[in-house]
Structures are given as C-alpha cells and as structure tokens.
Amino acid sequence: MARRSTSRQLEQSQRARAGMTRAIAPLVGLAIPQPNKGWIAATREALGMSRQQMADRMGVSVRRIPQIEEGEQRQAIKLDTLRRAAEALDCELVYAIVPRGSYDETIERQAAARSTHRVARAAHTMRLENQEPEPEVVARLVAEYTAELLESGELWGP
Numbered sequence: 001m002a003r004r005s006t007s008r009q010l011e012q013s014q015r016a017r018a019g020m021t022r023a024i025a026p027l028v029g030l031a032i033p034q035p036n037k038g039w040i041a042a043t044r045e046a047l048g049m050s051r052q053q054m055a056d057r058m059g060v061s062v063r064r065i066p067q068i069e070e071g072e073q074r075q076a077i078k079l080d081t082l083r084r085a086a087e088a089l090d091c092e093l094v095y096a097i098v099p100r101g102s103y104d105e106t107i108e109r110q111a112a113a114r115s116t117h118r119v120a121r122a123a124h125t126m127r128l129e130n131q132e133p134e135p136e137v138v139a140r141l142v143a144e145y146t147a148e149l150l151e152s153g154e155l156w157g158p
Helices: 002-027 039-046 051-058 064-073 079-088 103-128 135-152
Strands: none
Touching: 002 103, 039 064, 051 064, 051 079, 064 079, 103 135
C-alpha cells in the first residue's frame, strides 16, 4: 500500500514539475538587474511622480514612501506592500521563483548529494576499522543509492 502511495506521489510530482516547467519557461535565464535605488523609487522617478503623489495613490502618509523604498532595497518589504506600490505606479508586479537549472537537475543534485553524504558516512566508519572501500565501490554505491532516492521520492527528508 505504501508503495502505491509513493508511486502516486511521484506521478503527481512529475505532472506538477511539467506544469511548472511550462509556466516558468519565459523566465528561465532572464536576469534583470535591480536599479540601485530599487524598482519603486526608480519607477516613481521615471514617471515623474512625487513622494506625496505616490503616498496619495497608496493611501499612506508621505513619510511612509521612503520607508517603503528603503524596505525594498533591503529586501525587507512585504509582498502585499510591493503589490500596492506597483498598483500606485500603474505597473504590474511580476513575482516568480525560478530554479537555477531545471527542476530535474535540482532533484538529481539533491539525490546525488544525499547519496554521497550517506555513503561517505559509511565509508568513514569502514576506514576507522581499516576496511576502507575502493573508490569504484563508493562510486557504485552512490549511483545505486541515488537511483533508489530518485525512484522513492524521499529526497528532502533528514
């Protein structure tokens, strides 16, 4: 029964991964450097909008605008505040989490790292007992355990 559940979970994960891969395709490799002042201040200035005008559009005090702009620069701004600022600037907030490689690459790296760690611990214990395995054996064990992890879906546990 547990095996069937794991198989179902893996299938769901593969479907989700395929959907996310399609969704983020336009964003992969896209690197947009943030302006030195941050997006809010730079956009506000590019539009010729004063802090008072932006405050009025956001429904906040004018003293709040520099706090919002500084919060964005420090990456300490709430997503809701960022969205409201974008609306006040007549802009769209684009928010995404894009993997550094593909989802498959991330999963394979995680499985390999976890396998390497597990095999290295066992090899260390064997080394202490003067039974150090040959490098080929270690490589084979890492590959086997990596394959098991990829098949089981148990990648992110302790």
